Amino acid sequence: MADQGLIRETACTVVDKLKSGEVTPLDCLDALEVRINAVDDKVNALPTLCFDRARDHAKALMSKPANARGLLAGLPVPIKDLTDVAGVLTTQGSPIFKDRIPERSDLLVEHLEANGGVIYAKSNTPEFGAGANTFNEVFGATRNPWDTSRSAAGSSGGAAVALATGMAWLAHGSDMGGSLRNPASFCGIVGLRPSFGRVAQTPTTAVDRNLGVQGPMARNVEDLALLLDAMSGEYPADPISLPSPAISFLAAARSGRKPIRVAYSPDLGITPVDPEVAAVTRKAAQRFAELGVIVEEAHPDFSEAHECFHVLRALDFAMSKAELLRTKREQLKPEVIWNVEEGLKLTVAQITRAEAQRVAITARAVKFFETYDLLLAPATIVPPFPVENRYVAECAGRKFDNYVQWLGIVYAITLACCPALSLPCGFTETGLPVGLQMIAAPRADARLLAGAKVLEDVLGIANSTPIDPRAPR
Template sequence: MSISKSTDPADLGAVEARSLIARKALSPVELAEACIRRIEEVNPAVNAMVALDLEGLRKASRAAEADVMSGKPLGALHGLPIGIKDMVDVKGLPTTFGSLIFKDNIAAADDASVTALRAAGGIPMGKTNNPEWSAGANTVNRVYGATANPHDLTRSSAGSSGGSAAALASGMVPLATGSDLGGSLRNPASFCGVVGYRPSFGVVPGGARATALFPLGTSGPMARSVADAGLLLSIQAQPDNRDPYTAVVGGKTAWAPEGFANLPRRDLSSLRIAVTDDYGYAPTESIVRSHFAMAIKELSPLFASVEETHPDCTGADRIFSVLRSVMFLGHHAKHLDEQPDLVGDNVRQNVLEGRSYSAEDVGKVLVMHSTYQQAWQRFFETADFILAPAVTISPRDWHELYPTEIDGKPTKSYYHWLGMAYASTLSGHPSITIPCGKDANGMPFGLQIVGHRHDDLGVLTVAAELERVIAASGSLALAGPDIAALRKAAPLSETPGFLTTG
């Protein structure tokens, strides 16, 4: 089994690779070895993959090939290597959460989500880097160090799923998992030029979430195309009644997971589109506003109407600040109290902030949050989708833990710059980031598409149509990183600040 010698299997998308495997035109072993080779060549420069099970990958790929050759039924992810964010257990591999407290923690069993991937034929083959406890949107920690942006090794890959995004962009894996509270799937996708999808709450179950009844954080897929993300989502979006927001009746959910892997075409010409570059409150950088305006000018003729408007986001910063810090307080106060020297700045800030709020503060914010969500539902009575930038800034030096200023104006907190993402987090609406050209700094720009709550299929289909248009555009198409340059680059671990930042 083989493909054209001019094509490196590591550069194949997941859907294409899976199709070639089924047709016996690509061996799972060939794909696995290509991913291993790419990791060996470029990961030292990027530091996206932080723990590997290469023996397990090789063994599983040989078994996958045997199943193909014997004519056995093949799962949706059959033979595809998958990177797993280091917030989730993979048996036999470290799960550190990016925390020094857990630097020696080895998972005794697979998380339920990993079990589902294996059942579909996927091969979880290593862990991808994230900041400590996924706190913040720069992927740096004191266990594994920083993850660089493959498009410019001096710049951040964002986060918190920055390792997954960087691994995808540089061809180390065809699929990767991530999670998202304040944009942790969408921000790194934007910075690295890949796709990150935050589903409606409950679509991807998370029974292991420490604050399962708080509808803010969720897992989701990352990939190099919308179709590939949909393929992974079709396995992640399974019935699981351990998640209180995953409605399971008669063993089934309200959505058909297999539909995410077979996206229908979508006519864009009837759609009413709202566009915003700041939701009325986010501190968006001028370079981001300029590129977004250019992109919208080119894309606007595709739609029935395009209007500069947005939902009422009154109180978004306050709501997100209080709810986020209370979540961190509940989960991490013991770590700060018992082992303060092993807790990083972002987690420390969140716990201390949580302690500054009273029960009355929290009660008022819960009411504000309800009002906020209702405003978004009213807004979507007259709009089909929102288009917006994914992130407020162009990628910056990874030594900068977070931006303290944007266009000369100070930010309010280490997460204030994530306002373009947490606007839809707070409302519970599905949101995807797709590559949309390079900004004036020559860095990838992510276009964010937000849809009606629970219209996950709609968001994916519109994203896929826009992806096709952008790919054919002379000004918006995005080329991948320079792999040859990554092969030649010095190891990131030799850079000052590699382990101390964060």
């Protein structure tokens, strides 16, 4: 039987074993297949598997010298079902594409495979990534392993659950309005929205489309940094992609570099927050003081964030999904129809105003980070909610205007062009994970990872996963 002890190792440890020859990529795939068969029927995180393709790729890698197998050296990685993998069912969570098998992989996948990643599964996502609860008409709902009656959030919910349950060591995700950060928070793992351009991808719809970015997910900060290194790099096919830094992100995470001054905000001045979530995140932020770091309550002005994001998100959906609305409307979920229709109603004046607001929000954030090294806030404003709820309709007695407004605490940071991650920072009284959102200035990804690792060490809960799925209590 495959060695299930491997499942509990960190990604960095497994990569070291792959490089030394202690284990092979095939050993890793065998361990994952056994684990998936044991637990995925309880959580539905990885609905599409491609182990035959993965083993073919693993054998090809094993034919190369150990030092020529890339940064990941044959470590398996699942890909979110929004992103094309050649020869593998890629549905985007939509009945429209329930049988679609692309001929070519996205640039991101090609790059990961060139860096020694082995693709073995597609992780579940909401239809077209719309909404922060992972369910769709093709595969159904993904459940939170800490309490299977609860949501895993989204849209990278399948990826987060795979990590939390030991069905992955690392995972690919993407983030527009918190799609990496929300499920990381709900599932007790780490998810990073990097600076845009940091991770190359195949352009679709627009060359400079940057509300959404691709990013890494992992069980701890060092593993997260390892995957960011493997995902980073400059490619002419993605004209806004950035070159890899001279010093690796893994080295930055391990540097021990402490911030000097950090800010904490329970709400960024724009949203209600569940009192328990606010208390857990505030307590975690204050732990920086034990290291001599100055912790103050402050945040930039994000007052325009709701209006700005509503317009720019609607514009993005209109650009990318208007043709599907015209030809396949009956197969789209109501939230997607609403998004596209909102976008098609926009005027040039509204778009111009929203773009100007984003410029102003970013400028204020950049100015803020001249004083503070990091900004800390809740990654989600509520604990994991019942999986049957399509979204959060109200919080702390306040009702929201639409199905995405509850995500303001994360999409405000999207608008500011800042890298941000969700770090596990504690639990509710009922044992559900809470994530602390950690934010740095644009392109200060290395500083962010260093600060996150320092706080992770102080908090001491990085080894809480993987877990077996838990029934409701």
